[in-house]
Amino acid sequence: MAQILDGLKVSKEVKAEIKEEVQKILANKRRAPHLVAILVGNNGASKAYVNSKVKDCEEVGFSSSLIKFPSTVAESELLEKIEELNRSKDVDGFIVQLPLPKQIDQEKIIMAIDPRKDVDGFHPENFGKMALEMDTFLPATPFGILTLLERYNIETKGKNCVIIGRSRIVGKPMSILMGRKDFPGNSTVTLTHSYTEHIEEYTKEADIVITALGDPYFLKAEMIKEGAVIIDVGITRVDDDSEKGYHLAGDVDFDSCAEKASWITPVPGGVGPMTRAMLMKNTIIAYKTSVYND
Numbered sequence: 108m109a110q111i112l113d114g115l116k117v118s119k120e121v122k123a124e125i126k127e128e129v130q131k132i133l134a135n136k137r138r139a140p141h142l143v144a145i146l147v148g149n150n151g152a153s154k155a156y157v158n159s160k161v162k163d164c165e166e167v168g169f170s171s172s173l174i175k176f177p178s179t180v181a182e183s184e185l186l187e188k189i190e191e192l193n194r195s196k197d198v199d200g201f202i203v204q205l206p207l208p209k210q211i212d213q214e215k216i217i218m219a220i221d222p223r224k225d226v227d228g229f230h231p232e233n234f235g236k237m238a239l240e241m242d243t244f245l246p247a248t249p250f251g252i253l254t255l256l257e258r259y260n261i262e263t264k265g266k267n268c269v270i271i272g273r274s275r276i277v278g279k280p281m282s283i284l285m286g287r288k289d290f291p292g293n294s295t296v297t298l299t300h301s302y303t304e305h306i307e308e309y310t311k312e313a314d315i316v317i318t319a320l321g322d323p324y325f326l327k328a329e330m331i332k333e334g335a336v337i338i339d340v341g342i343t344r345v346d347d348d349s350e351k352g353y354h355l356a357g358d359v360d361f362d363s364c365a366e367k368a369s370w371i372t373p374v375p376g377g378v379g380p381m382t383r384a385m386l387m388k389n390t391i392i393a394y395k396t397s398v399y400n401d
């Protein structure tokens with residue numbers, strides 16, 4: 108049976124470390140770090156995620172603000188708000204929750220964010236620095252996975268790592284980070300996507316599989332190698348007749364894969380809470396490097 112990579116537990120440790128730092132900052136009579144989240148529209152999952160971010164901020168002692176726009180918002184209005192946040196001396200970092208409605212050019216929005224406040228690490232300047240192994244904000248989900256691997260001391264050097272999904276926020280940055288000359292890293296990386304043929308031929312050879320495709324229970328035990336490390340990023344709301352009306356499903360068929368894997372992340376309680384903790388981490392990094400705080 109696989110051992111659990113307990114993201115909930117590690118996320119609490121990371122947040123406790125951040126809280127301690129914030130207490131020192133406050134003891135020195137400085138203002139608390141401040142994170143702002145922009146939410147456009149009314150998507151249930153996005154709302155839940157943004158609300159939990161506000162809760163995380165309270166927990167570690169940050170200030171937080173939530174700015175909401177209707178799904179009909181004009182691109183220009185969103186850009187104006189971003190400019191305002193870029194200029195604001197009491198905002199250390201902000202994120203624009205994705206996906207955005209169709210009338211808005213996502214690339215234009217991301218490009219407008221001051222890279223120094225881009226705590227999601229999505230701006231091309233930060234993405235480029237990440238790829239070149241320069242100091243920068245790492246996107247929260249890949250950063251969370253690296254931290255989980257690091258804290259559990261999972262060997263990644265020389266391992267075959269197969270990633271499923273090539274999104275800007277998870278798969279693509281993850282593939283770069285696992286191949287970096289660093290720990291955790293130094294893996295031999297294969298990035299697979301919807302055009303990959305016979306994907307099981309890749310996953311069967313993998314020492315580490317990272318699934319980020321958003322297809323419930325996609326990865327089955329037959330597709331993995333004995334002793335593999337399985338990281339499940341996927342979170343899909345699947346309707347059911349429970350009181351809530353849905354349950355959360357990962358991309359991994361946990362029950363069958365757990366019998367074969369050496370380590371595995373659960374959903375919920377795996378990568379999700381780590382993502383949230385690393386956003387807090389990026390925000391305190393932004394605060395500490397901010398030109399307004401030296």
Ligand SMILES: NC(=O)C1=CN([C@@H]2O[C@H](COP(=O)(O)OP(=O)(O)OC[C@H]3O[C@@H](n4cnc5c(N)ncnc54)[C@H](OP(=O)(O)O)[C@@H]3O)[C@@H](O)[C@H]2O)C=CC1
Nearest residue numbers: 248272273274277300301319320321340341342378379382
């Ligand atoms: N736990 C966390 O913190 C987070 C969880 N998520 C979850 O992770 C999942 C993925 O999210 P995100 O990265 O935004 O995904 P996207 O929907 O942006 O991208 C999905 C990727 O998976 C690929 N893909 C889709 N179907 C298959 C298939 N059958 N075989 C191989 N590849 C496939 C797509 O290929 P192609 O490029 O060819 O279309 C695409 O690259 C979702 O469930 C999301 O909710 C996301 C962010 C954070």
Ligand SMILES: Nc1nc(=O)c2c([nH]1)NC[C@@H]1CN(c3ccc(C(=O)N[C@@H](CCC(=O)O)C(=O)O)cc3)C=[N+]21
Nearest residue numbers: 156202203204205206227247342375376377379380382
């Ligand atoms: N600009 C931007 N940055 C993001 O980082 C970003 C985004 N947009 N858009 C959507 C995805 C998704 N995402 C999640 C983060 C945490 C959980 C999480 O905490 N999940 C809990 C369960 C939460 C629940 O109960 O609903 C868990 O897995 O245990 C889930 C999903 C960040 N994303």
